Amino acid sequence: MSLLFKSPLTRSARRFTCLTRSISNNRPHFPCVEAHALRESHIRKSGLSSTSSSSDDGPEPPYARPNPKSYHVYHDPSPLSLTYASLLPSFDVAYETWGTLSPRKDNVILLHTGLSASSHAASTPTNPSEGWWEKFIGPGKPLDTNNFFIICTNVIGGCYGSTGPSSIDPTTGKHYGTNFPILSIFDMIRAQFRLLDHLGVKKLYASVGCSMGGMQSLAAGWLHPERVGKVVSISGTARSSPSAVAMRYAQRSVLMADPNWNNGFYYDGLPPHTGMKLARQIATITYRSGPEWDSRFGRQLRQLPSSSTPEESGLPRTPALCPDFLIETYLDHQGEQFCLKYDANSLIYISKAMDLFDMTASTLKTLNLQAHRPSTLSSDDSSSVPPSQVMHKTSHSKSHPPPVNPPPYLPDLAEGMQPLAHIPTLILGVQSDILFTVEQQREMADALRMAGNDGVSYYELGGVWGHDTFLLDVLNVGGAIRGFLS
Template sequence: MSEFIPPGTKFAALPSPFAIKRGGSLRGARVAYETWGELDDARGNAILILTGLSPNAHAASNADNPEAGWWEAMLGPGKPIDTNRWYVICVNSLGSCKGSTGPASIDPDTNEIYRLSFPELSIEDIANAAFEVVRSLGIARLACVIGNSMGGMSALAYLLQHPDSARSHINVSGSARALPFSIAIRSLQREAIRLDPNWDMGEYDDTNYPENGMRMARKLGVVTYRSAMEWDGRFGRVRFDSECREDDPFGLEFEVERYLEGHARRFVHQFDPNSYLYLSRSMDWFDADEYGQGDVIAGLARIKLEKALAIGVRTDILFPLQQQEQVADGLRAGGAEAQFLPLDSPQGHDAFLVDFERFGPAIAGFLAQL
């Protein structure tokens, strides 16, 4: 079992002890991050990017790591998030296995891997850890916080817990709370991992790794990240093998099955299963109504911003469009000039990672107004 840290990753030490919302604390913890561009003299041109569950901090190529990042088309000189103007920070979530302290890290108190002794992680903890990174860079107020998917939740938690910490916010396919469908899918993903005998109550290693559980969890996720429209248009009912082998009855037969299998196999051994469990559960727990006495809009209205943009796509079944509309409504109730932008991308929840023709102009246009 390993951590997976890209070359050129930077690290910020968290205050020790670092308090955890649901109890306990971390000692000697750190957060991985990367940066692009230059801070201006007033330190007022900083943008923070908070990610979904699985990405690392390497959102785009830079001098320390020329390899293309997971948001390469969006971030860089002359791109929608223009690093000729903005100083951009991308943080790897606390609890991940991509450089930030998480269940796959060494507990300094025992000199053993945390595994399930890692404290119960919340979205608020992820947000507070990101806040410490920003503060360590000497930035008092961000120009914008951008959150994608789970990062949209983390961004809202960041703004709720740290008033006046940003001038604006872009919520990309995120939400203020988890809906039952999303909770159900993530519950099945976690169950697939936990039921793999190799998971062994979190005591696996690289040799005895819960590969089947992680494969199934990833397949379930990928099915919900895209839309039925895209699956149909991309694969139809094309078969790659007209007959199943006798030694593999009910085996893979359709192109869509082969795609999912390939996608899943590329993911296993590249992500720590315990980290996956912790991060997945943190999304289910997050609910902005905690900040509004049971009312999500009232909770979001506590966030004070100048401008906000909530973007979603009509084909997203995991973070459906009404959730981005709710975010915009709540931020508007708090006094922000908040826009809700529904996009017609056929690519579902993952559209922000691939449909740059739609997302690029939307984000560039918003940032141009700041």
């Protein structure tokens, strides 16, 4: 078995040969299931040669061997207080930058990432590999480095250089694991603003983010309205829906059921790679849309290796229980690519932070947040006009009509979002997005307008790419951002 893994050719053959009727001991075998054990054997071998700094010789996945030369790390020795009542005694924030900071430090765009992204949004001299938003950042691009100084961080809770569950807890000298505190989106912002303080950036030109980054972008404006010039939320939400919670819960469930997860304490052993693969397969379903798969894969089957094409017997090809339709091989591939790239606990903690994100006033009031906002923005702030009173004052127009069937919590959301009432905000969403639905884009725009914000730009995109549109549609997503920022 382990020999198979050493040869790329044989390995590839293993993946694409799934003849459930190939019988040994009169029993079928399942290469897609065997792949889990093969992967484990591979991790064991590569782990023994890892340059782990741990006292244990246990194997480590790639994210545990970061290249600190490819990004900056801001270490803050002071505690970071958190939304849910505990704190981090100290923390690191990994970050990268593009463009030139102006002498007045007034050209800064803070770019927020989605769930599993690193700070590497675009290539840099120290890390020339392509970033996750390569086509959006650079001279003349939507985030134009001729004008702006762009900062992107790895979020707190992540595993790409910032403090997260895989980090060493300074109070114990061991990996945090699930002793890591539950995080909120607001906590990510607090850590980022400590970095901005360190860099001497008093006010952002704009806070920009996609997906979970859209949540962060709103949270930045909410926590620090005086320090955020503009807010951009692409395919984000102000209130995670039960459907999105359900889909992320399914991912966490399969991950936590992997015996390797070991209640989150796997850093000296094998990571829950099988659970991660299965979780990523589920996630991938939520990232694209049915119409894209219709046109891209349809009901096509994978090509069989020439050695195993069915005989010209007139018999139909026997379907396999392992990946057989192209859509299945696509999900399998996405899971396989991801399962060792990202820390399982980071996925659990950050996806939970997304679930918890809810800007309705009734929820925000229960959180440990008010103490961390400037006192000028307490509840007697002059901008805090009850939403019922501003409902008819807002700038509804032909392209911004009042909502026809507003959700019952809209006034509550408007009240919660009132600190953003004076920040020009771009909301952009995608009609084929099943994770951050277009209804959620509309409710964000409506809530901001109800809160008295007359600077809301709102766009919906069509197309078949679903949630991932923000990674793919440079023309339309990039165009809207360029127009809004200039």
